[in-house]
Amino acid sequence: MSKATAPQTLQAPLSIENLKEVIRLERVGVCYRVPSERILSFKEYAIRWLQRRITSREFWALKEVTFSVHQGETFGLIGANGAGKSTLLKVVARVIRPTEGRVVVVGHVAPLLEFGAGFHPDLTGRENIYLNGAILGFSRKEMEAKLERIVDFAELWDFIDAPIRTYSSGMSARLGFAIATDIEPDVLLVDEVFSVGDEAFRRKSEARMREFRERGTTIMFVSHSMESVKELCHRVAWIDHGHVKAVGYPEEVINAYRNSQLG
Amino acid sequence: MTSLTTDHKPIYDSEMRRKPEINEVRELARYWHLVIQLTRRDIVTRYKRSFLGIAWTMLNPLGTTVILAFVFSQVFGARGPYAVYVLSGLLPWTFFAQSTSACMVGLIAGGSLIRKIYLPRTVFSISAILTALINLGLSLVPLLIVMLLYGLSPQPSLLFLPLSTLCLAMFALGIGLILSSIAIYFPDVREMYQIILTAWLYLSPVIYTEDFLPPKYVWVVHLNPMYYLIKIFRTPIYDGIIPAPQEIFLSLAIALLTLMLGWILFTRKAEEFAYRV
Numbered sequence: 044m045s046k047a048t049a050p051q052t053l054q055a056p057l058s059i060e061n062l063k064e065v066i067r068l069e070r071v072g073v074c075y076r077v078p079s080e081r082i083l084s085f086k087e088y089a090i091r092w093l094q095r096r097i098t099s100r101e102f103w104a105l106k107e108v109t110f111s112v113h114q115g116e117t118f119g120l121i122g123a124n125g126a127g128k129s130t131l132l133k134v135v136a137r138v139i140r141p142t143e144g145r146v147v148v149v150g151h152v153a154p155l156l157e158f159g160a161g162f163h164p165d166l167t168g169r170e171n172i173y174l175n176g177a178i179l180g181f182s183r184k185e186m187e188a189k190l191e192r193i194v195d196f197a198e199l200w201d202f203i204d205a206p207i208r209t210y211s212s213g214m215s216a217r218l219g220f221a222i223a224t225d226i227e228p229d230v231l232l233v234d235e236v237f238s239v240g241d242e243a244f245r246r247k248s249e250a251r252m253r254e255f256r257e258r259g260t261t262i263m264f265v266s267h268s269m270e271s272v273k274e275l276c277h278r279v280a281w282i283d284h285g286h287v288k289a290v291g292y293p294e295e296v297i298n299a300y301r302n303s304q305l306g
Numbered sequence: 307m308t309s310l311t312t313d314h315k316p317i318y319d320s321e322m323r324r325k326p327e328i329n330e331v332r333e334l335a336r337y338w339h340l341v342i343q344l345t346r347r348d349i350v351t352r353y354k355r356s357f358l359g360i361a362w363t364m365l366n367p368l369g370t371t372v373i374l375a376f377v378f379s380q381v382f383g384a385r386g387p388y389a390v391y392v393l394s395g396l397l398p399w400t401f402f403a404q405s406t407s408a409c410m411v412g413l414i415a416g417g418s419l420i421r422k423i424y425l426p427r428t429v430f431s432i433s434a435i436l437t438a439l440i441n442l443g444l445s446l447v448p449l450l451i452v453m454l455l456y457g458l459s460p461q462p463s464l465l466f467l468p469l470s471t472l473c474l475a476m477f478a479l480g481i482g483l484i485l486s487s488i489a490i491y492f493p494d495v496r497e498m499y500q501i502i503l504t505a506w507l508y509l510s511p512v513i514y515t516e517d518f519l520p521p522k523y524v525w526v527v528h529l530n531p532m533y534y535l536i537k538i539f540r541t542p543i544y545d546g547i548i549p550a551p552q553e554i555f556l557s558l559a560i561a562l563l564t565l566m567l568g569w570i571l572f573t574r575k576a577e578e579f580a581y582r583v
Contacts, residue, residue, distance in 0.1 A: 075581060085492035137318055137424040138580045146320040154423050161419055165351045177343035178423065180336065229315065 064149075065230060065261045066112040066135055071144035073105040073130050073285075104130040105285045108144070112278075117252075117262040119276035119293065121269070121300055127285040128265045132232050135263060150229025150261075153179055155220070164208035168199055168218055171207055175222045189225050196251075197221035217244055224251050231255060234265045249275070269297050326573040333426040340425065344412075344433035349440055363441050367396050368448040374513055387456035387544075393449050394543040395512040395536050397442060398470070402478050402532065403503050405438035409482025410489040410496050417490060420580055427576040428569075431482045435475050442471065449543070461546035469554070470539040473561040477535055480564030483572035490579055510536055531560045 078099045082088045091097050105127045112118045120128045133139045134146055136154045161178045162171050172193060176186035194203050197217040207215055224231075233252070252275060255262060266272050272279060272293055279296040281288040283303075289296045324332075334341070353359040375389040412430035420427060453460060489495040510532045511519075519527060527533050534557045538549040549557075 083492070084494040085488065085498065086494065088492060133421075133580065134320075136422075138421060140320055140577055144320075146318070148318045150315045152318070160422060163347055163351065166347060170347070170350065174343045174347055177337075177340040178419065178425065180340075182339040183343070 063114040064111050065114050065116075066118075066149075066263070067145075067147045068108050068110055068131075068134075069145040069147075071105055071108040071131075071134060071141045071146060072103060073127075073134060073139060074142040075102045075104055076100075077102045103285050105134070105141070105282075108282075108285075108287050110280060110287060110290050112261060112263065114261060115256070115259040116278060117256050117264060117276045119272040119279040120263065120265045120282055121267075121272060121279055121297065122282035122288075123304075126282045128282050129234055130285075131282065132234055132263060132265060135230070136232055148230060151180075152230040152232065153223065153226055153228035154232040154234070155223045160219075162207050162215060162219070165206050167206055168194075168203040168210070171218070172222055175219070176226070179223070179226055181226060193218075193221045193225050196225070196247075213244065220244075220248055220251075224255070227258075228260065230261045230263065232263050235267065269301075273297060326576065327570045330426055330428055330569075330573045330576070334428060334432070337426050337429055341429050341433050341436065344429060345436040345440075348408075348433065348437040360444065363444045364448045367393060367400060367445050368452070370396060371448075371452065378513070387453075387458055389452050390449075390456055390458055391515065391540070391544055392513055393452055394540040395510075397445055397449060398474050398536050398539040399507060399510065399512045399532070400445070401438050401442045401474060402481075402535075403507075404441065405435050405475075405478045406482045406485055407496070407499065407503075408434035408438060409479075410486045410499070413486040413490050414493065414496075417579070427579060428483070428572065431479060431486060431572075434482060435479050438478070439471070439475060453543070458546070461542070463542035463546050463548050466542040466548050467539065470535075470542070470549075470557075473557045474535050474539065476561035476565040477531065480561070480566070480568030483568035487572045487575045506530070506532065512536065531564070534560060 076099045078097070082091065082097075088097070108127075108131065120131060122128055130139065132154065134141055135148055136152055137148070161175050163174065166174065169190070172190060173183050173186050176183070176189070181189075194200055197214075197220070199214060199218060202210065202214065207218075210218070249271075252262065256275070262275075264272070264276060276293050278291065279293045280290045281296050281300045288303075289299050371389050371393045374392050378388055378392075409431040412434045413427070416425075416430045419425065450460065485495065485499060489499075507513075509527060509530050511527065516524075516527075534553060538553055538557045541547060541549045541553075
């Protein structure tokens with residue numbers, strides 16, 4: 044597209060010898076500016092601004108994060124709450140531009156949205172499929188071609204023309220998962236989604252993730268369930284206070300993480 | 307796998323920074339389907355499951371007009387087809403007030419989405435303007451009815467209305483973008499804006515005629531951009547003529563400048579929206 048403006052360094056790492064690198068993070072840092080007091084109204088903000096009483100502190104959610112993920116890899120992210128795992132997914136998903144460092148992602152990236160994000164309760168299931176598809180960057184026509192498979196997978200043919208507000212949470216979770224996984228991205232970002240839905244659907248979802256893996260989709264997977272991570276991931280990164288503590292095979296990294304929590 | 311050639315796959319590189327206001331236009335072209343789907347969502351949820359929804363869009367300005375026409379002709383002694391005068395100012399005003407408020411609501415409601423997935427942030431404002439345009443189109447029906455009731459036959463000058471509407475839409479988009487880039491941080495801006503709108507309405511010759519103003523305050527009204535935008539909408543309807551060229555150029559200039567200002571401000575701020583934890 045705009046090759047002329049690409050920095051020189053892009054040429055080498057992503058050329059033929061390194062074809063398989065799909066996600067590359069180079070010394071990535073993300074700094075949030077957190078106001079020392081939460082100001083919720085514009086009036087208050089204006090008054091404090093006049094009084095010069097607006098202060099904020101810096102909070103580095105990620106710092107010096109460097110690693111690469113390769114084609115077809117399922118890459119796990121583990122760590123305590125607030126360690127920066129979700130921020131890392133946001134950086135890869137292009138939601139947040141890193142404050143420092145560099146991110147390069149090759150291919151179409153799709154986050155597996157939290158179920159129901161982007162659904163409108165008054166629209167029917169069918170209408171929501173088109174809306175959700177558009178959010179993920181697909182036209183109505185493209186979604187029409189996928190509709191049958193999506194509804195089949197979600198097992199919602201009887202309700203597809205009823206408004207989403209009449210759905211149970213499990214039903215909308217099924218629809219959300221079915222849409223998100225039918226669009227066949229190059230990179231799939233999964234943030235802690237197996238906690239909802241019934242047991243049968245959970246198994247079905249895991250089966251679909253395996254399908255993805257076999258097809259060569261690169262997956263970045265955040266989870267607190269060490270069993271899922273061990274079972275699904277090729278490699279794992281342990282994030283702690285915004286730093287990468289370890290990257291490697293699931294067994295080793297998970298053990299290191301567990302040991303640190305005991306002590 | 308040899309399929310991974312970088313030629314036909316999109317590459318995201320955080321260091322390749324283009325100018326945000328230009329980049330947004332490119333991204334918008336890619337996400338045009340989303341703008342359509344969001345507009346469709348707003349129209350469908352408003353009209354689909356209620357017949358009254360459509361009727362209300364037409365009856366609302368009509369009802370206001372009936373009340374104002376009664377008060378002004380009976381109490382203040384206004385003459386002529388006053389109802390047509392009010393309605394031809396009320397429609398562009400309602401368009402402006404509704405669309406700019408909807409820009410803020412759209413971005414705030416979409417806030418949870420833009421913290422999870424990349425979308426060009428302007429889609430919410432643009433679909434808010436498109437939705438308001440459809441409502442404006444529907445409310446032209448009662449306007450035509452009132453015109454015929456007062457014996458004003460539609461003139462060819464009505465063909466000028468698309469250009470008036472374009473100016474109005476560009477101006478509203480510019481204001482809507484500025485407002486929503488503040489409202490995403492401070493939700494109370496929405497309420498404050500409703501008060502500003504009330505004051506702004508009285509500063510615009512919507513319900514009163516220009517000669518109603520005390521001469522020493524006329525300049526105040528002339529500082530109001532909505533004065534010109536309402537005028538080029540009303541003249542083809544009420545006076546049956548095409549507005550004066552200087553009025554057209556002034557309106558176009560106001561609309562373009564406001565849109566550019568809003569676009570640049572919003573797209574430069576937009577990257578920070580997702581940073582709000």
